[in-house]
Amino acid sequence: MDFGQKLKETRNMKGYSLDYIEEETKIRKLYINALEQENFKILPPKVYATGFVRRYSKFLDLDSDAMVEEFQSLAYADEPLIEEPELKKREVKVDFHIPYRNILAGIVFLIIAIWAGKFVLGYINQQARVPEPQGPTPPRVEEPVKGNRPDKPEPEIKPEKAVLLIQARQDCWLTVAVDGESVFTRTLKAGESQEFEGKESIYIKAGNAGGIDITYNGKKVEPIGRNWEVKEKEFRVKS
Template sequence: MSGFGAKLRETRESYGITLEEVEAETKIRKLYIEALEKENFSILPPQVYAAGFVKRYAQLLNLDGDALVREFKQLAYPEALAEVTADRPVKKKKSLDLPRLPYRNIAAAVLFLLLAIWAGNLFVGYLSDRIKSPSPPPPIADNKPPTVPIQPGKPETETLKLQLKVKPDMQCWVRVIADGQNQLEATLNDGQEQIFTANESIYIKLGNAGAVDIKINDKLIASLGERGQVAEKEFKKSDKY
């Protein structure tokens, strides 16, 4: 006995498994299990089924199924393996038959290439000598008109005839008329500054004269009255402030 069948039987017996239990687990007939263990391969079914029996039996016994199947085929079907090996074509390495060029042709080609490069360099140098650097363009006459200095404008204070600023420090009723046109008639709150301009005159009336700061052309003037007192005044262009 080669050892194949003995390995199956000894492993089965080491687990304490009977042939009947193997048959129940693997669904392989007891007759075929005994044939595998005794290496009586002649009563087994065709190779495809028999190899399946071997692999299933090996898995049950925790053995290498692929290795046992290969061993089983070598023992039970050596002629089939030999035919497969004989029918397998042997690949031959193809050698590339490159055309062999005569050394004279190669030398002539190299010489021609060198001559072509040399001639090309001569031609490029000849063209470089004939190309002259472009002469610089003539200077462009500056026809820009002379710059006329800009005279500074007159300060705003010269064009502004009268400017009135009112700023209460508490709520106050205010009325303002500039050059005869009514500009304001409202109650201003604390810190609510108002600015008015006129060409000839500005008239102002305050309901709480002592609570309002008045500036004419940014110059603070005296209060027009006491707190809670109604006061009025007209500022004219001709007056000096």
């Protein structure tokens, strides 16, 4: 059974409509139909299209790895197979093997360092206590009061941050990374909006660059591209 036929027959067997699949998987009906018809030319860039195949296959309880491999061999026969990025937290396993003797030596060293520090500080304080010569106390001269002039407080400098508001006039596939971490990957439908805030930078990649309005730190910016043009842009906080 062909790739597209397998998707379509499985969907029909489960009784799913294209509208239902679009709502559940957040994949545009246009792209779902393109996969079933094997019309790969209208699909978005390779990494997004591969992600659509994997998500759609999993939703239909198909072997997603096999479907992705078959899709890439059909749609990108002249290109190497790639694996689409998934927003997964990487588990970092750190094994601590600290010998008991090293721990004991560290504790002893810390105790000695604290004791030596107190000893040196006490010696310095003792040397600093020089007796003052006895003599008559000089008269106290009071300066005239010229009025209370409180010191003017220094203005508080608030760190600048990046606040990005994206409003969709048309459906737009969107990927957003805040401070180097991916936080958003899906289609932003017409009429929807999303706001992102970062301390250092906000990176966006839009599949329909002319179909979204972007406001950065309260100021609307020029479109980053034309309708249905794939564009990317990074907004960085000024130092």
